[in-house]
Amino acid sequence: MAVIRTILGDIAPEQFGACDFHEHLIRSSGPELAINPWYDMSDVDAAGEELQDFIDAGGKSMLLMDPIGCGRDVPRMLEIAKRFEGKAHLVMVTGFHKGGLYDNRGHWSVICPQRQVVDMLVKEVTEGMDIYSYAGPIVERSSARAGAIKAGTSNQMITPFEQNALAIAAQVQKECGVCISTHTDMGTMGPETLKVLKDNGADMEKTVLCHTNKMKDTNYFLRMLDTGANLCFEGADRPMWATDTECAMNMLYLVERGYQKQILLSMDAGRNVWQKGYMKKEGKIVNGISYMLTDFVPLLRKVGVPEDALQDILVNNPARVLAIG
Ligand SMILES: [Zn+2]
Numbered sequence: 001m002a003v004i005r006t007i008l009g010d011i012a013p014e015q016f017g018a019c020d021f022h023e024h025l026i027r028s029s030g031p032e033l034a035i036n037p038w039y040d041m042s043d044v045d046a047a048g049e050e051l052q053d054f055i056d057a058g059g060k061s062m063l064l065m066d067p068i069g070c071g072r073d074v075p076r077m078l079e080i081a082k083r084f085e086g087k088a089h090l091v092m093v094t095g096f097h098k099g100g101l102y103d104n105r106g107h108w109s110v111i112c113p114q115r116q117v118v119d120m121l122v123k124e125v126t127e128g129m130d131i132y133s134y135a136g137p138i139v140e141r142s143s144a145r146a147g148a149i150k151a152g153t154s155n156q157m158i159t160p161f162e163q164n165a166l167a168i169a170a171q172v173q174k175e176c177g178v179c180i181s182t183h184t185d186m187g188t189m190g191p192e193t194l195k196v197l198k199d200n201g202a203d204m205e206k207t208v209l210c211h212t213n214k215m216k217d218t219n220y221f222l223r224m225l226d227t228g229a230n231l232c233f234e235g236a237d238r239p240m241w242a243t244d245t246e247c248a249m250n251m252l253y254l255v256e257r258g259y260q261k262q263i264l265l266s267m268d269a270g271r272n273v274w275q276k277g278y279m280k281k282e283g284k285i286v287n288g289i290s291y292m293l294t295d296f297v298p299l300l301r302k303v304g305v306p307e308d309a310l311q312d313i314l315v316n317n318p319a320r321v322l323a324i325g
Helices: 031-035 044-056 074-083 114-126 160-176 190-199 218-225 244-256 276-282 291-303 307-322
Strands: 004-006 009-011 019-023 061-064 089-095 148-153 179-184 207-210 230-233 263-265
Touching: 004 089, 004 307, 019 207, 019 263, 019 307, 044 074, 044 276, 061 307, 074 089, 089 114, 089 160, 114 160, 148 160, 148 190, 160 179, 160 190, 179 190, 190 207, 190 218, 218 230, 218 244, 230 244, 244 263, 244 291, 263 291, 263 307, 291 307
Parallel strands: 019 061, 061 089, 089 148, 148 179, 179 207, 207 230, 230 263
Antiparallel strands: 004 009
16 A cells, blocks of 8 residues: 655555645755855754644644755654644655765765765665765664655756666666655756666656746756656745746646646745744744745635646645655
8 A cells, every 4th residue: 555654654555635745844964054054944842833734734744855965854753743733744855965065086975885875875765864964974773754855957968977867767666666766956957867767777757847837947857747747836025036926827737738647836944934833933924834835825716827737736636746655
């Protein structure tokens, strides 16, 4: 029987509910924090407020997209998952981000034998995620297992480091049946990412490309969707990349052409300045993760996306791509 592997254990896919398919609640270390303090998201209480707000808006589940070496914090996420037991289903990832966030010559994913790297990531899915996220030589597995694997690519380029990580992700998927979800930088290199994954035996139907909405190019979307792969849109509340209406109209375009089974939705609020839980403490008003359900989904309805498509995008598609076994 197929299951979705949450932080607190396996559940039936029908229990998963309305999902934010690319999200961040905790990021407590990693190279991004050194670039800008807005990437610091290490406050369990603030994250809990944000999650509660999402639940109050009708949300139920999230795929947390912080991979190894980029601030993934298994103990803090376990704490949040336990606080929300029975109220939210949280899934974490193993795998890697884009190459720019690692030492591309010295990182263990490239200097160690690929077979052994695959085995380490498989164990995160089958046995438990390392509480230190493989930051050093000491490994201590937690009760929380990874439910998907991440990989990433650069802006208009897939580097050798990234090709290796994509090959590893495909292999882990073949061995454990997990969904592959990738970061495409500025939305570029989507079709090329799919080709590398496919050449390595990945299942396109269990592959999701994130951020490609930033390209705002309908023919570009079709090139990827026609391989059978899925696209996760996160255009809401990001006016520097697209207006909400532009994003909604692009989604409508794809739904009208029959692709509603291959579209997912997220906020990707991966900065503290995009979350109410953090900004409330500073007296600032922001939209937060719940905006996806309180404002963007009603906009999708308004432009003509039918209810059955919304049900697929929010509930059925996430459950299908994350189902293991
Ligand atoms: Zn993200």
